[in-house]
Amino acid sequence: MDTIQAYSLMCMIRLFEEAIERLFLEGRIMGTAHTCIGQEAVAVGTAAALDARDAMTTTHRGHGHFLARGADPKRVMAELFGRETGYSRGRGGSQMMMDPAIGFFGANGITGGSIPFAAGVALDAKLRDTGRVTVCFFGDGASNQGVFHETLNLAALWKLPVLFVVENNGYAMSTPTARGLANPHIADRASAYGITGVSVDGNDFFAVRDGVAQHAAACRAGQGPVLLECVTYRLSGHSRGDPRVYRSREEEAAAWENDPILRLETHLKVDGTLTDDAAKTLREKAQACVDDAIRFAESSPLPDSASLQEDLFA
Numbered sequence: 001m002d003t004i005q006a007y008s009l010m011c012m013i014r015l016f017e018e019a020i021e022r023l024f025l026e027g028r029i030m031g032t033a034h035t036c037i038g039q040e041a042v043a044v045g046t047a048a049a050l051d052a053r054d055a056m057t058t059t060h061r062g063h064g065h066f067l068a069r070g071a072d073p074k075r076v077m078a079e080l081f082g083r084e085t086g087y088s089r090g091r092g093g094s095q096m097m098m099d100p101a102i103g104f105f106g107a108n109g110i111t112g113g114s115i116p117f118a119a120g121v122a123l124d125a126k127l128r129d130t131g132r133v134t135v136c137f138f139g140d141g142a143s144n145q146g147v148f149h150e151t152l153n154l155a156a157l158w159k160l161p162v163l164f165v166v167e168n169n170g171y172a173m174s175t176p177t178a179r180g181l182a183n184p185h186i187a188d189r190a191s192a193y194g195i196t197g198v199s200v201d202g203n204d205f206f207a208v209r210d211g212v213a214q215h216a217a218a219c220r221a222g223q224g225p226v227l228l229e230c231v232t233y234r235l236s237g238h239s240r241g242d243p244r245v246y247r248s249r250e251e252e253a254a255a256w257e258n259d260p261i262l263r264l265e266t267h268l269k270v271d272g273t274l275t276d277d278a279a280k281t282l283r284e285k286a287q288a289c290v291d292d293a294i295r296f297a298e299s300s301p302l303p304d305s306a307s308l309q310e311d312l313f314a
Helices: 003-025 040-049 063-069 073-080 114-128 146-158 186-193 205-220 249-256 260-270 276-299
Strands: 055-057 134-139 162-168 196-201 226-231
Touching: 003 040, 003 063, 003 073, 003 205, 003 260, 003 276, 040 063, 040 134, 040 162, 040 205, 040 260, 055 114, 063 073, 073 276, 114 134, 114 146, 114 162, 146 162, 146 186, 162 186, 162 205, 186 196, 186 226, 196 205, 205 226, 205 260, 260 276
Parallel strands: 055 134, 134 162, 162 226, 196 226
Antiparallel strands: none
16 A cells, blocks of 8 residues: 555545444434544554454444445445445444455454454464464443453463554543553553553654554464554544533544644655645545445335344354
8 A cells, every 4th residue: 555545545434434423414314423633643554564364353433444344335335324235234233344265353332342352363373374463442441441451461461462552542431541541551461461562643644654653563473472552543523423522622623733744645645755735636536435335325125124133143
């Protein structure tokens, strides 16, 4: 993935997520969703550093990760609309999508729920000697879950090829990091398990891409797991309808100045890779992609009620 592709993909993810928020407000999508507006550099930077054989697990805030990994925006949108053409045939919604064919092993509605699952995928890779690295996304709030510590301990003991990527976006729902973590530097927790812990600027595409590439290579070489902290900011609310009363509009305005898409665009213009006209064209193409996805979703059929018990395992 070159930098122009990365910029285009980040724009598409941003516009996709903004559309999701709008569609909920308009009552065209039901249920709930958690958008990753402001965190696009983590998703795309990570995807840019991975091999096709690698695996990824995500959280309740996982649309961006899935799209960055190569998911079809039409099928993602269809799932959000509850349509048969969605990744879970309209039965899972925002938090229950996966596609093993592209190495994406799904989101999880349980905070920290994908952490042990990622370790299991990594254990399979080690036992089969496939060379696969598993990237496990989770948030700063999930780093306080017991399963985080249990899994890091086992992963370290067994030297599993798993890269734990914590998106430290400043808030666990409405709880600021400073009020929820005795030590706000989550990467420091790696030392308790004798593994590498590194913190990078999660709003810098290049910092994320290079950090993931370096440490994924170490995981692949048999050196065991790594904890990579990407410090970013959730520009949107926790979920739809969140009035964000727990932070000021001044804080948000300052965060928008550190917008990862704006930063990448500025970098590409300075080095001559991107012009104003080219950026405008790429954004228009990204918007057309999202518009097409919405049309596809709304024109897709709802699941047949007679089939709703298919594919159930409990």
